[in-house]
Amino acid sequence: MNRVFLRSAVAVVLMSSALSVGCEKGGSTTPPDPTTAGVQEAPRVAVPEALGDDVGGRLFDRFYGESDLGFEPGKSGGPNGDGTLHDGGGNAMPSEGHDYRLKNLFGWDLRGVDGIYGPEYQAKKTVLPVNLLTDSRSVEALVAWLTNGDDVVPAYGEVMSAEQILSIAEFVDGVRTGALPGPTHVFELSKEAPKNYTLKSGADAERGKQIYADACAGCHGEDARNIAVDGDNSVGLFARTKAYEGWLKVLNGHPGSSMHREITFTSGDEGGQQILDLFAALCDRTLFPSLDGVDDVPDGDLRCGSYLK
Numbered sequence: 001m002n003r004v005f006l007r008s009a010v011a012v013v014l015m016s017s018a019l020s021v022g023c024e025k026g027g028s029t030t031p032p033d034p035t036t037a038g039v040q041e042a043p044r045v046a047v048p049e050a051l052g053d054d055v056g057g058r059l060f061d062r063f064y065g066e067s068d069l070g071f072e073p074g075k076s077g078g079p080n081g082d083g084t085l086h087d088g089g090g091n092a093m094p095s096e097g098h099d100y101r102l103k104n105l106f107g108w109d110l111r112g113v114d115g116i117y118g119p120e121y122q123a124k125k126t127v128l129p130v131n132l133l134t135d136s137r138s139v140e141a142l143v144a145w146l147t148n149g150d151d152v153v154p155a156y157g158e159v160m161s162a163e164q165i166l167s168i169a170e171f172v173d174g175v176r177t178g179a180l181p182g183p184t185h186v187f188e189l190s191k192e193a194p195k196n197y198t199l200k201s202g203a204d205a206e207r208g209k210q211i212y213a214d215a216c217a218g219c220h221g222e223d224a225r226n227i228a229v230d231g232d233n234s235v236g237l238f239a240r241t242k243a244y245e246g247w248l249k250v251l252n253g254h255p256g257s258s259m260h261r262e263i264t265f266t267s268g269d270e271g272g273q274q275i276l277d278l279f280a281a282l283c284d285r286t287l288f289p290s291l292d293g294v295d296d297v298p299d300g301d302l303r304c305g306s307y308l309k
């Protein structure tokens with residue numbers, strides 16, 4: 001379906017269900033919509049592009065870290081004021097285990113039980129039997145589902161705006177249709193490798209070094225050690241040990257930080273190759289060492305495989 005039409009259709013659906021109505025960002029010029037012009041009196045719902053293409057992925061990662069919602073799982077905010085949400089039936093749903101993060105429910109690879117968090121791999125208790133990459137529901141249906149919740153998915157509409165939820169659905173749709181890079185561009189699932197993944201073959205590490213220099217070094221430094229990330233990791237060590245998570249960070253940025261999508265691409269395949277090239281480059285332990293006093297991965301580590309230097 002035509003994307004522009006789809007967006008306005010979703011906006012109309014959202015408006016008619018009287019969900020939270022966002023203000024349009026100052027300065028954006030949206031042409032009048034011929035399908036709804038003259039019909040609506042209510043303020044327009046801001047088009048999702050106003051949130052930026054990479055916002056949905058950061059909300060998928062940790063929505064309350066990305067956006068100032070006054071929500072802290074199990075602590076504060078939300079419909080009950082105590083950081084809990086309800087399921088689709090209106091029953092209180094405790095935050096335990098998943099903290100309502102979509103990445104905890106569906107995994108960093110969006111594949112639910114079929115993926116990296118599934119029983120055959122990292123076996124996380126919070127993972128749901130839904131593979132978002134093979135799910136064939138429309139974007140509108142995904143929005144309604146995430147807004148209202150079901151038995152196992154919280155009603156995110158209680159805490160996120162309609163445009164935020166639409167951004168998440170569009171992110172999922174972008175990855176599953178291949179318009180955006182996805183996990184399948186970057187790694188394969190593995191029963192043997194630590195953390196249950198190996199980087200895909202076919203990377204050009206030399207090209208990856210250039211991508212790192214252009215897109216990352218300005219903040220993370222030439223040797224990727226300027227900012228300690230995720231505890232006491234350098235970006236190099238993070239990439240050598242957690243590429244199943246890192247692909248999503250590179251694609252969308254890190255919630256609540258200055259890091260957004262720093263690479264540019266015109267197709268999912270092109271962006272996916274860039275991310276793979278980048279991770280292959282970061283497998284060089286001499287160019288991108290761990291932080292002082294932190295052990296690096298040993299020779300032969302299967303995650304970087306033949307890229308490990």
Ligand code: HEC
Binds near residue numbers: 229235238246257278
């Ligand atoms: C505008 C500055 C900036 C740019 C450019 C940038 N980053 Fe970041 N990055 C950050 C900040 C800030 C953090 C968050 C550090 C923290 O608070 O833990 C971060 C976090 C990360 C993390 C850790 C995520 C986690 O789970 O903790 C990784 C991995 C990472 N960046 C890799 C990259 C790569 C690869 C690039 C290039 C494609 C890049 N960054 C570009 C600023 C930047």
